[in-house]
Amino acid sequence: MSSAPEDPRYARQAPRRPLRLSWADERVRNLFWQVLVVGLVGGAIYWLWSNTVHNLEVRRIATGFDFLGREAGLPIAESLIPYDPSMTYLRALTVGVLNTLKVAVVGIVLATILGTFLGIARLSRNWLVAKLAYWYVEVVRDLPLLLQLLFWYALLQGLPGPRQALNPIEGVYLSNRGLKLPFFVWEAAHSWALLAFALGVVATLLYRRAMRARQMRDGAPRRVWPFALLAMLGAPLAVWAAMGAPFTPDVPVLRGFNFRGGVDVSPEFFALLLGLTLYTAGFIAEIVRAGILSVHQGQWEAAQALGLPRGRVMNLVVLPQALRVIIPPMTSQFLNITKNSSLAVAIGYQDIVSIANTTLNQTGQAIEGIAIIMLVYLTISLSISLFMNWYNAKIALVER
Numbered sequence: 001m002s003s004a005p006e007d008p009r010y011a012r013q014a015p016r017r018p019l020r021l022s023w024a025d026e027r028v029r030n031l032f033w034q035v036l037v038v039g040l041v042g043g044a045i046y047w048l049w050s051n052t053v054h055n056l057e058v059r060r061i062a063t064g065f066d067f068l069g070r071e072a073g074l075p076i077a078e079s080l081i082p083y084d085p086s087m088t089y090l091r092a093l094t095v096g097v098l099n100t101l102k103v104a105v106v107g108i109v110l111a112t113i114l115g116t117f118l119g120i121a122r123l124s125r126n127w128l129v130a131k132l133a134y135w136y137v138e139v140v141r142d143l144p145l146l147l148q149l150l151f152w153y154a155l156l157q158g159l160p161g162p163r164q165a166l167n168p169i170e171g172v173y174l175s176n177r178g179l180k181l182p183f184f185v186w187e188a189a190h191s192w193a194l195l196a197f198a199l200g201v202v203a204t205l206l207y208r209r210a211m212r213a214r215q216m217r218d219g220a221p222r223r224v225w226p227f228a229l230l231a232m233l234g235a236p237l238a239v240w241a242a243m244g245a246p247f248t249p250d251v252p253v254l255r256g257f258n259f260r261g262g263v264d265v266s267p268e269f270f271a272l273l274l275g276l277t278l279y280t281a282g283f284i285a286e287i288v289r290a291g292i293l294s295v296h297q298g299q300w301e302a303a304q305a306l307g308l309p310r311g312r313v314m315n316l317v318v319l320p321q322a323l324r325v326i327i328p329p330m331t332s333q334f335l336n337i338t339k340n341s342s343l344a345v346a347i348g349y350q351d352i353v354s355i356a357n358t359t360l361n362q363t364g365q366a367i368e369g370i371a372i373i374m375l376v377y378l379t380i381s382l383s384i385s386l387f388m389n390w391y392n393a394k395i396a397l398v399e400r
Contacts, residue, residue, distance in 0.1 A: 052367070067363045068093070074358055076350050078266055089359050096355035097376055103269065103351065104338040104380065107276040111337060112330075114277060115284025120314065122289045133285065140282035146343055148279055153271035153347040162258050171251045171262070179265040180252040189243035193236040200231035207231075268349035272341065280337050287329045291322035323395055331388040335381050342377070352376050 022028060056063055068090040075085050079095040080102060121133035140148075157176055159166065165175035171182035184190075204227060211222040240246075252262035295318050303313040345354045353373055360369030 056367075061364060063365075063367065065365075065368055067359075067365050067368070070363075072359070072362075074355065074362070076355065078264075078269065078350070089363070092355050093352065093359065093372060096350060096352035099349070100338075100341055100351040100353075100376065101380070103272055103276065103341050103344070103349070107273055107280070107337045107341070108334050110273070110277040111280040111284055111333070115281040115333075116288050118281060118285035119288025119292065122285060123292060137282045137285050140279055141286075143279075145275060145279050145340055146346060149271060149275040149343055149347055152274045153267065156267040156271055162254055165254075165259075173252055173254075173259060176267065177258060178267045179270055180259045181263040181265065182249060182251045183263045185246075185248040185250050187246045189240050189246050192243060193240040196236040196239045197232055200228075200233075200235050203231045204228040266349075268344070268347050271347055272344050272349050276337050276340060280333055280340075283333050283336075284330065287326055287333065288322070291326035292318055294325045295321045320395075324392075327388060327392045327395070331385060331392075334384050334388065338380050338384065339377060 053063075069088055071086055072089045072092040073085045074089075074092050076083055076092060076095055078099070080098045081095060083091060083095050118133050118136060121129050122137070124130045124133070156178070159174060159176045162173070162175045162177055165173040165177075165180075167173055173180040204224070207227050208224045211224055215221055250261045252259040254260075292314075299317055299321065300313060303317040304310070308316070341351060342353045344351045345357065348354075356369045356373050360366045363369075
């Protein structure tokens, strides 16, 4: 008789047994335990909720979110939107959310760039570069993040005052008041040019997809960079020039006891950003190194046999394949940056945790304040996870 496996399409399925209300039936036992667990969890939640409501009523503590419409009277040193203490608690909490997002987004970008370079440096053939990267990763990962934040904040506070500020580059000043950077006066033309740049990025991505589809059909490569240069650089410059090409430099100038003009980076934000970036970059470096090592050595040899230099082999062959291993653990590090930013309260940076803590101390709405903090971090973390999961699915290998 033939020993060939039977085609599963023609295999007969076993008939399903009818459900019997008997403990001997495995499905009945599974259903019983599931209902029991759900009932216990629901009962515990109900008990906690009723006990909390009862204790609040006994102590005559009002509940609800009506306090969000009251005047805050809370000073906030830095904010991305206009704010003054006469505004509401809702406005103050919004400022805290934006401050948290600011440090999280900038930290994710900088930590990713630095961690990628460190991960590649760990595999460098240069002994000194590889060892420096190795010791950086080992030292940074073994020190608590809170200790690093306090170190950078104390270091910045120990810098000289504005009159003796460090001036490494013309227009850049570093003192105990923070970092001052030159900028330019923002006008409507700059906003329209920025919008043109964003549209150019979208158009470039669509054009690149269309050119790749054509290349898959006829095998002829198409250059994308001329269109990208025109869309992302030429169009914004044309819009900016058409609206008068305004450009008024805003360079920091020492007046009195502090600087005026330019962009001000506070010591608290600078210390928090430095700590989060340098700490997380150590973990990202190991993730990148592991992802690169996961690519088979034959890929390197095949690319080098085609005459590609080592740098282009890394950019065009190895890293695209390593991303499939790098992205999942990288998501955890992005979430860690966001959640670790809550340590900002230790160095005085007013993020959502700091402002919400002050709010609940002033209003007595502790449950609502904690709930707002949890909701903010849950929303940010889920958004990061959804985006990274989408990107991971997009670059995943598709079996044919």
